[in-house]
Amino acid sequence: MSLLERIKELGDIHGVDFIGVAGxxxxxxxxxxxxxxxxxxxxxAISIGIVLQKDIVDLLKDRDTYENVLQYETHxxxxxxxxxxxxxxxxxxxxxxxxxxxxPLPAAERIDSNRVCASLSHKVTARLAGFGWIGKNCLLIxxxxxxxxxxxxxxxxAPFEENKEILESKCGSCNKCVKICPSQAILGRxxxxxxxxxxxxxxxxxEDYFNSLKEEGKLQICGxxxxxxxxxxxY
Numbered sequence: 001m002s003l004l005e006r007i008k009e010l011g012d013i014h015g016v017d018f019i020g021v022a023g024x025x026x027x028x029x030x031x032x033x034x035x036x037x038x039x040x041x042x043x044x045a046i047s048i049g050i051v052l053q054k055d056i057v058d059l060l061k062d063r064d065t066y067e068n069v070l071q072y073e074t075h076x077x078x079x080x081x082x083x084x085x086x087x088x089x090x091x092x093x094x095x096x097x098x099x100x101x102x103x104p105l106p107a108a109e110r111i112d113s114n115r116v117c118a119s120l121s122h123k124v125t126a127r128l129a130g131f132g133w134i135g136k137n138c139l140l141i142x143x144x145x146x147x148x149x150x151x152x153x154x155x156x157x158a159p160f161e162e163n164k165e166i167l168e169s170k171c172g173s174c175n176k177c178v179k180i181c182p183s184q185a186i187l188g189r190x191x192x193x194x195x196x197x198x199x200x201x202x203x204x205x206x207e208d209y210f211n212s213l214k215e216e217g218k219l220q221i222c223g224x225x226x227x228x229x230x231x232x233x234x235y
Contacts, residue, residue, distance in 0.1 A: 003098055004160050014087050018049030020129035023162035042155035047129035049149045052076045057148050060227040069219045081107040084152040091154050100158035107152040122151035130163040134191035137177040137225035138201045146232025177225035183209035
């Protein structure tokens with residue numbers, strides 16, 4: 001059994017839905033700009049994804065109910081992110097035992113609060129691994145589950161075969177995420193490789209909305225663009 005097959009077998013045991021390999025040389029400049037030398041030297045990444053429970057996401061249709069929002073925050077965010085981090089750590093240990101370099105990244109931690117970004121976009125890694133495309137909402141849209149998947153990334157120099165097929169965007173003229181966004185932060189532009197995220201998403205509007213929720217004593221949870229996507233609602 002190959003190293004990647006062992007990792008995928010472990011993923012089945014832990015309820016992980018997606019495990020794939022992405023070559024990240026084409027985004028080296030983006031990585032260096034954000035993260036410096038921390039992760040720049042790794043040539044590829046393992047993209048890891050867990051599908052959110054459908055009934056938990058569907059609670060968002062009634063976000064005025066505190067119990068619904070709490071359920072979503074707990075089981076579609078906190079718990080899933082912990083599962084991703086724990087599994088990424090296990091994967092990293094297995095790869096290191098095999099003699100290769102490895103760097104698991106946090107599932108949901110920022111390193112730049114001004115730009116609201118992590119050291120590497122898990123969504124971009126998932127796209128390069130062949131799991132979907134970047135939607136107008138700047139989330140990874142999987143053909144089967146839409147944006148209802150959370151992702152993390154493990155960087156490595158292990159000689160895994162990299163994905164070669166990048167899926168084309170199928171958002172087309174759909175603007176459901178644009179219309180439902182409570183802060184009007186989604187600008188309705190289809191993803192174009194190497195374009196700045198600011199052309200598709202007004203991050204400040206999004207952040208201001210979350211801050212307003214906090215000031216009102218509410219949980220800082222939105223997820224409406226995730227809920228509204230037709231690809232997610234189909235499953």
